[in-house]
Amino acid sequence: MSEQVSYQDGALHVERVPFARIAEEVGTPVYVYSASGMTARYRALEAALEGLPVSIYYAIKANSNLAVIKLFAGLGAGMDVVSGGELARSLRAGVPGSKVVFAGVGKTAEEMAFAIDSGIHQFNVESEPELRLLNEVAASKGVVAPAAIRVNPDVDAKTHAKITTGRKENKFGIDIARATEMFELAATLKNVSLRSMSVHIGSQLMDVAPYRAAYERLRGxxxxxxxxxxxxDHLDLGGGIGVSYDGSTPPDIADYAEIVKDTVADLDCRLSIEPGRYLVGNEGYFLTRVLFVKHGAERRFVIVDGAMNDLIRPTLYEAHHEIVTVEESPAGEEAGLVDIVGPICESGDYLARGRKFGAVAEGSLVVLKSAGAYGAVMSSNYNSRPLCPEVLVEGDSFRVVRRRQSFDEMLALEEGLS
Structure with missing residues (x-):
């Protein structure tokens, strides 16, 4: 878990900023990110990989805020994108196209053209039809597009079914047994250069052992x-290193680096990895305010102003987020079982169910930890709720890096329709 959050004089702080101050100045609900925490994560991974020919590409699907992209770009990272929109974000944040890898199973011709015009480093191709389309788009531009094939090694990542990507039954990648066939096809296509392979077996891996199996197959x-x-001459090793959401022991990145060294480091290839959640997951927080405390027939409901449209992970993935009060609870306070729920008209609108929680009053502030990955990026306007803001904390100061959406902004795309 992050070391950037602590109680100081009975009030919860992120770095040296009280959460209560953020709530007072920005309102709730709001996402809060620690710049120091993200930087420390990146430096720790960089140190673990020291001496290996590995470049780090931040998987911006985890958190695509422009300020977060700029932070990692400033640390030396490239960007791993999976859509034209994510490419546009990278470019807007000042990342040169040459430091961008474009992954994803369903790239359109328009996205390919945009990426070619942007001079990206590499396309990670996931099917034979995609390779042929890339060749056609590159030919129309009069260029040769740099490509890798994403191979599917049929390795069980032992993670949640909705975020595993390396099994034969998953939609991602090309059966690794077809690698030679794909390279032979590419040799007949004049406008693609295929000299690389990529692999990504899933997200939120808490056990690094599956990487060894996948990388050994990639080596073969x-x-x-x-x-x-x-x-x-290049191997993209993917991402997926997990983080702890509940105090469990996280993966040891030194063990991960040792697997890279044992399996592929001696192949005289440039290597790259694509961490996302590992860099930002534990370094973000969702701050929300209690609206009501409702005593039902069988349980107590803490109704907050944050909802599933803001943070869908508990509903979508049955995900656990540690939840704490901004005011430190008195020692020895008895905790009862509660459901912490939002205002949306869905029984699935909850942030926690059956959670032990102390007494809270209307107006109290609570924080969901480890909300830096797949939080704000998966939010929506469901129930016509405006998107909430995002804040980046640096030491004893903070700045709003995405302002709260207004009703007018939310409705703007529909105005003028007859």
Whole structure:
């Protein structure tokens, strides 16, 4: 868990900023990110990989706020994007196209053209039709597009079914047994250069052992391709390193680095990895205010102003977020079971169910920890609720890096319709 949050004089702070001050100046609900925490995460990963030919590309789908992208770009990271919109965000944040990798299973011709015009580093291709389309788009531009094939190694990442990506039954990648076939096809296409493979077996891996199995299969495919006369000079090792949401022991990145060293470091390839959640997950917080405390027939409901449209992970993934009060609870206070729920007209609108929680009053502030990844990026306007703001904390100061959406902004795209 992050070390950036602590009680100081009975009030919860992130770095040196009280959460209550953020609530007073920005309102609730609001996402709060720690710049120091994100920086420390990046530096720790960089240190673990020292001596290996590995470049870090931040997977911005985890948190695509422009300020967050700029922070990691400033630390030296490239960007891993999965849509034209994410590419536009990277460019707007000042990241050169040459430091962007474009992944994703369903790229359109328009997205490919945009990426080519932006001079991206590499397309991670996920199917034969995509490779052929990329060749056509590149030909129309009169260029040769740099490509990798994403191989599916059929490795069980032992993670949630909705975020596993490396099994044969998943939609992602090309069966690793077809790697040679794909390289042979690429050799007949004049406007793609295929010299790389990528692999990504899932998100939120708490056990690094599956990486070893996947990378060993990637190593075998690389040696087979070279034996067949193909050039392979880059391997994209994907991301997926998990974080602790409930105080459990997180993966050891030194163990991960050792797997990279044991399996692929001696292949004379440039290597890259694409962490997302690992860098931002524990460094973000969702701050919300208690509206009502309702005593039902069988349980107590704490109704807050944050909802599933703001943070959908508990509903979508049955995800656990540690929840604490902004005011430190008295020692020895008895905790009862509560459901912490939002105002949306859905039984699925909850942030926690059956959670032990102390006494709270209307107007109290509560914080959901580890909300930096797949929080704000997955929010919506369901129930016509405006998108909430995002705040970046740096030391004893903070700034709003996405302001709260107004009703007029939310309705603007529909105005003028007859």
């Amino acid at each position: 495919a690389t040696l087979s391709l070279r034996q067949a006369g193909h050039v392979v």
